[in-house]
Every structure is written in structure tokens, then in C-alpha cells.
Amino acid sequence: MGVTLSRLNPMGKIIVGIHTIEARADNELIDEDTPVKIIRIEPTVVIVCKETENEKTGNNINTSKQK
Secondary structure (H helix, E strand, O other), rough: EEEOOOOOOOOEEEEEEEEEEEEOOOOOOOOOOOEEEEEEEOOEEEEEEEEOOHHHOOOOOOOOOOO
């Protein structure tokens, strides 16, 4: 998990812990100061997407019906 330091359009900078890295948004533009998660690391770039509300709150509720 990290936070964008600049707008990802589609490339920009994010901060993860104490590290600032170049990242690319996966299929969307992401504004500055937006929580993101790393979804893939490729040889030359880190791919991120926005965190969902459940991930931000730590609320990973399984919504599937159990029998």
C-alpha cells in the first residue's frame, strides 16, 4: 500500500513506507494524495490501482453467501 505524490496520468510518483518510486496507474488516472495498492511489479515499472473503501478501513468482509 502507498499514497500518490503526484497525479498518475498514467505515470507518476508514489510513496511506499519511506521509499518514493515511479509508478503507473492500471487503466485509470489517479489524483495526488490518493491511497493506492501495488497490483503488479514488472521489470521496469510498478503498477498500482486505487484502494477500495474496504481496504482503507481494513474491512475485508466476505459478501458471498455460505451454505
